[in-house]
Every structure is written in structure tokens, then in C-alpha cells.
Amino acid sequence: MLTKRFKGSFDTTAASETEEVGFQLGLTLKEGDIVLLEGVLGAGKTTLIKGIAKAFGLQESIITSPTFVLMHMYTDTLVHFDLYRLQALKEFQKAGLHEYLGPPYITLIEWPSLIRPLLGASVIEVKLTYKGEDKREIHIA
Numbered sequence: 001m002l003t004k005r006f007k008g009s010f011d012t013t014a015a016s017e018t019e020e021v022g023f024q025l026g027l028t029l030k031e032g033d034i035v036l037l038e039g040v041l042g043a044g045k046t047t048l049i050k051g052i053a054k055a056f057g058l059q060e061s062i063i064t065s066p067t068f069v070l071m072h073m074y075t076d077t078l079v080h081f082d083l084y085r086l087q088a089l090k091e092f093q094k095a096g097l098h099e100y101l102g103p104p105y106i107t108l109i110e111w112p113s114l115i116r117p118l119l120g121a122s123v124i125e126v127k128l129t130y131k132g133e134d135k136r137e138i139h140i141a
């Protein structure tokens with residue numbers, strides 16, 4: 001199947017612009033897609049996810065980092081992980097969370113490094129770099 005991918009580098013100067021990048025990315029997502037969001041605390045990972053969620057018709061106000069529960073499910077298929085507090089890969093697997101990687105789900109993952117071994121090469125990588133109070137550089141590949 002022919003698929004057009006959203007990728008490139010973006011310089012944003014406000015949270016709303018990072019959301020807009022997320023919205024554009026969200027419009028291209030389909031089942032089975034896994035989006036990895038990398039960047040320091042405050043880089044804008046959750047902000048970008050708010051934009052993705054908007055592309056699915058969701059209110060951005062329901063989107064928060066699931067720091068204490070590891071996972072939020074916004075629709076039957078849109079899943080958001082924040083693995084900042086995950087201690088080990090086997091903890092993720094024991095909880096059965098690997099079930100949410102791959103079709104029919106669309107999975108958005110903050111702090112994905114520990115579960116990287118479970119993921120194939122065909123993931124969408126979003127790197128956010130802090131460039132100043134309201135400035136961020138976003139790279140999507």
C-alpha cells in the first residue's frame with residue numbers, strides 16, 4: 001500500500017505551534033503506527049500529543065501525561081504511554097502492556113528507551129529539543 005509519511009524539521013516558537021505539528025502528524029497516522037517521543041522534561045512531548053489527539057477529534061484538555069499510571073487510552077485504539085517511571089522492560093510485559101503495540105492500536109510513547117527492544121525499525125521518531133523558553137526544534141523521521 002502506498003503511504004505518505006509526515007516528516008521533517010520544524011522550529012516552533014509557541015506551544016500552539018508544536019500542537020499544530022502534532023495535528024499534522026496525527027492526520028497521517030493509521031492503525032499499527034507507533035510514535036516515539038523523545039526529549040527532556042518540558043520539551044513538549046505531551047503538548048505535541050495534544051495536537052495528535054485533536055486530529056482524532058478529541059478535546060486537548062483530556063490529554064495529560066499518564067505519569068502515575070503509565071498509560072492512557074483515549075479511544076478504542078488511541079493509546080498514550082509515559083514510561084518515565086518504568087523501571088524495567090519486564091515490568092511493562094508483566095502488565096500486559098505490550099498488547100497495545102501494533103494493530104489495531106495507534107500508540108504514542110513518551111520515554112520509550114526501555115521498551116525499544118520490543119519495537120521494530122518501522123516506528124515514527126519524534127525528537128524535541130529545548131531551544132529557549134518558548135522555542136523548540138522538532139525532528140520527525
Ligand code: ADP
Pocket residue numbers: 012013014015016017018039040041042043044045046047048065110133134135136
Ligand atoms: P513534556 O511532555 O516533554 O515533559 P510538556 O508538553 O508537558 O513537556 O510541557 C511543555 C511545556 O513547555 C508546556 O508548559 C508548554 O506550554 C511549554 N512550551 C513553551 N513553548 C513551547 C513550544 N514551542 N512547544 C512546546 N511546548 C512549549
Ligand code: MG
Pocket residue numbers: 045046065082110
Ligand atoms: Mg509529558
